[in-house]
Structures are given as structure tokens and as C-alpha cells.
Amino acid sequence: MARGDHHRNVCIIHVSAHGTNPASAAMCGMKIITVGTDSKGNINIEEVRKAAEANKEYLSAHMVTYPSTHGVYEEGIDEICKIIHDNGGEVYMDGANMNAQESQSYPIKEASIIFQFSSGA
Numbered sequence: 015m016a017r018g019d020h021h022r023n024v025c026i027i028h029v030s031a032h033g034t035n036p037a038s039a040a041m042c043g044m045k046i047i048t049v050g051t052d053s054k055g056n057i058n059i060e061e062v063r064k065a066a067e068a069n070k071e072y073l074s075a076h077m078v079t080y081p082s083t084h085g086v087y088e089e090g091i092d093e094i095c096k097i098i099h100d101n102g103g104e105v106y107m108d109g110a111n112m113n114a115q116e117s118q119s120y121p122i123k124e125a126s127i128i129f130q131f132s133s134g135a
């Protein structure tokens with residue numbers, strides 16, 4: 015918004031995300047593009063890259079859950095954030111796992127921009 019990118023309406027969300035993620039993005043009028051997981055259940059980084067590059071002009075955000083819903087601090091999180099930032103988007107972190115975030119000093123080098131605090135956190 016601060017950059018005047020009011021046209022950006024694409025939100026990338028992984029299939030393993032909590033259902034409230036796509037639901038809230040849809041309520042905000044965003045177009046949701048889902049990305050899959052790899053054989054270990056982590057976010058498929060190549061799918062993120064393809065989705066981000068294919069939607070570079072309209073990419074608004076990637077909603078991530080970190081640590082992931084299956085309880086893992088995904089090693090690819092820095093790369094995922096960089097891909098999103100390189101393609102004009104921001105990273106929105108699901109705050110449901112804030113307690114786990116608090117136990118880490120500052121785990122993500124490519125810092126997220128937005129962090130929502132969940133009622134259950």
C-alpha cells in the first residue's frame with residue numbers, strides 16, 4: 015500500500031495452511047493461489063517460486079505458518095521470504111504459533127513484514 019501498489023491482490027497460501035488463512039484472504043477480496051508440499055510435508059519451494067514469478071505484477075503476499083502446522087521450523091523459510099520479496103510481495107505470518115516464535119530470538123533473516131496475533135496465541 016505504501017508503495018502505491020493497490021492493484022496487488024494475489025495471495026499465495028500452502029495447502030497445509032489452516033483453513034482460516036484462505037478464508038480471511040478471500041474475505042479481503044484476494045485471489046488465492048495454492049502451493050503444495052514436498053515429500054516431507056514442507057512448503058514446496060519450487061512451487062512458491064513458480065507461483066511468485068508467474069504472478070509478479072499482482073503478487074501481494076504469501077501467508078505462512080512458522081513453525082509449520084506439522085511443528086517444523088522449515089529450513090527453507092529464508093528462501094521462501096526472499097522469493098516473495100524479490101517478486102514484489104510481502105510475507106504474512108500466521109500468528110497462531112506465536113508462542114513458538116517467542117522461543118526463538120529472531121529466526122528469519124529475510125524478515126516478515128506482517129505478523130497477525132491470533133486469539134489463541
Ligand SMILES: Cc1ncc(COP(=O)(O)O)c(C=O)c1O
Binds near residue numbers: 110111134
Ligand atoms: C495455524 C493456525 N492458524 C490459524 C488458526 C486460527 O486461530 P484463531 O481461531 O485463533 O483465529 C489456528 C487454530 O488452531 C491455527 O492452528
